[in-house]
Amino acid sequence: MDGPLIRLEQVTHRYDPGRPDQVALDGVDLEVAAGEFVAVVGANGSGKSTLAKHLNALLLPTEGAVRVAGLDTRDPGAAWEVRRMVGMVFQNPDNQIVATVVEEDVAFGPENLGVEPSTIRARVKEALAMVRMSEFRARAPHLLSGGQKQRVAIAGILAMRPRCLVLDEATSMLDPSGRDEVLNTIRRLNKDEGLTVVHITHFMEEAGAADRVVVMDRGRVVLQGSPRTVFTQARRLERMGLEVPPITALAGILAAAGLPISAASLSVEEVVDALCPSS
């Protein structure tokens, strides 16, 4: 199919119709292309989770429209197909695992879709292999680490054969090694399997890995572009309560002081290369 996988047109959302002044989303226009890795950043309460829930019909727009692969999320007949195509990983690893055994939990989604038992088994095996959790298939989920639980949650979505994976601060409750596990997993799925990824995070370093960064502030998309172009706006980001990664901030200071370096450097290696070209 042509066109973007997900398209939001002038989406406005109010949780409480009785309070029209409180808008969680305020005329958001956004497109996500198939195969893209989009990071969404924004301060607390800027509407990131509200946006995420619009992508799989958990919330419906008060005004405007959300289309996923051409399906309007307001169409009641389309909601389940939309949820199959756009899987969601939530923040708390404990509160999204349903079953008492890892492989049973991965099977939960396809079971809901009424998939044939032998096909479910094959998909569960494949999905666990994709997140490198095959050896844990018979474990009890509560004995896994946070990063492992989130990978199980991702496998549970992969088993539904989705087109897009939305992670709503799925790394925020994890320790650094758990965060790396999850981040590497989604990066690999995006590269190797061509899975579209929408990664909501408040860690700017994580946003640096994306193809495109979308910045939200008070219910609006205020800035978007490649991580480099977004990170050059350090001042503006700071005013919205966001901080660029430390290495980018350092590069910015050095560039301002007249050193030959890009103000939007994303990694230590890049800074080293710019400062010591010979090495």
Place this chain on the structure above:
Amino acid sequence: MLRDITIGQYLARDTAVHRLDPRTKIMSTMLFMLLLFLVRQLAGYVFLGVFTAAIVVLAGIPPRMLLRSIRSLAFILALTFLLQLFMTRGEPLFRLGPLVATREGLNMGTFMICRLTLLVVMTSLLTLTTSPIALTDGLEHLLRPFRRLGVPAHELAMMMTIALRFIPTLLEEADKIMKAQMARGADFRSGNLLRRARSLIPLLVPLFVSAFRRADELALAMEARCYRGGEGRTRMKQLAFAARDGIALTTVAVMFLGVLFLRGRP
């Protein structure tokens, strides 16, 4: 104390009893319970006891585990026995103040002890040899015919699964809260019953609040994964009866009929 009770525990082994279909085990246990209350001769209980012991051996369950479980129920067993002994009318055996023990009471009391002990052992055996998932699956299948009567078979099974999934998580959380409160000087262990009960409030309130938040998030996550009740849902693991299930069910059925037959005679 509470930990010693074996009902609800699962002991993973690879034995013929473990491999039986959960439906076979649930149905057999139910028939067995019925039997326990139909038998009226001591010989009958001896027979059922031997049968139970045979299963314990077959299933490779350490008898010590079951004995400990019975021991933690000793008080209830003793109380039941005494109540039966003194409260049943009939031929007097001896007196204890105003209380009269009777021969019929002695019989009834002994039967009650046999019944309760075998009941506890049998239900323990069911859960010890059947994984929680298999157990809920079996229950869901067995309840399915009653859906017409309004029994929410799928919902009950789903509730059991989620409860089993979250019990360890909530226990862990309770432990954390308790340690946090103790660090602030809370005391859960001393004082009389009332005081101890009251000291649980700072534990239970946060636990409940968190359980409700978890329930909310879980419901959302389930909806996001296309959960919409049992309608049109398939299962990865299919239950299947095998030859051994036929043998097991036949054995229990024959036993049942035998007891009914003997019951008709003096």
